[in-house]
Amino acid sequence: MPPLERVTVFCFAASYGLALVAELARLLQPRLILRVLSMVLGTAGLFAHFIYLVVHAPSLASSSGSMLFLAFVLAVFWLYGSLHHAKVAWGVFVLPLVLGLIGLGLIAPGRPGGDEPFWASARGPKFWGMTHGLLIFLAAVGICIGFLASVMYFVQIYRLRSKTMPGQGLKMLSLERLERMNRRAILWAFPLLTLGLIVGLGVSIQLGELSQGWRSPKILSALGLWVVFAILIYLRYGAHIRPRRVALMTIVAFAVLLLALGTAHPFLDEGAP
Helix, strand or coil: EEEEEECHHHHHHHHHHHHHHHHHHHHCCCCCCHHHHHHHHHHHHHHHHHHHHHCCCCCCCCCCHHHHHHHHHHHHHHHHHHHHCCCCHHHHHHHHHHHHHHHHHHHCCCCCCCCHHHHHCHHHHHHHHHHHHHHHHHHHHHHHHHHHHHHHHHHHHHHHCCCCCCCCHHHHCCCCHHHHHHHHHHHHHHHHHHHHHHHHHHHEEEEEEEECCCCCHHHHHHHHHHHHHHHHHHHCCCCCCHHHHHHHHHHHHHHHHHHHHCCCCCCCCHHHC
16 A cells, blocks of 8 residues: 555645635635635545545554544544535634644654554453543544534624624524534533543553552543533533533633643553553
8 A cells, every 4th residue: 555655644734724725715705616625625635634544543542643533533523514514614613623633643742653553452451441542532522522612602702792794704603503512512522531531540450550650641631621521511500600601611621631632641552542
């Protein structure tokens, strides 16, 4: 597969970047050709991204690999949203996050490529480590979607307060739909995050390495993320705070997530991200 091995991070990052430029140009000139160009460029980037992940097999156990996989899932989310909400400026919000995660993946610690695909860890003693990593990864997807919904929520509030005329500027989802998207993302992410931490705790105890690694920034940030989400769930369903504060707390949770993903894991060699 020599030709496929020449696909680099630059290939799909450049495609996403050009797709974002086309999306921004649509804000000034909402023409069909710009939408088609954005879709073609973004889809080409998504295809190159998929090839890179398959050929180079970055490890979910590394900060670099987890961010590249997360960027890929969000790129798929962009494609779905662009097809489902054709008139909404979807890419203006999603593509910058995709590019940001790719950039963080390049500078984050860890192995950019693994010796074997991450799914190979499903065999043998690394099964529970892989399960831990997959649960945390799926929770991270939910947190990112909640973050995007929160950012769009605040932008829409600003538009309404500035009394932007209908049909001008960004076309956005309603506040109710954005709040519902955020709520569903929270309800999706919290149980996955909880299960992932429980499995990770069990793996750490089994390996007998909890006492040496529990003070690491990776574990402390993951626990901090769980605490933030627990508070978020309580405020949303216990105290019934306003959606705007829920959106703000979701943004805080996303910042803690980046810290958790970007720090080195003390059990990296054991297959737990």
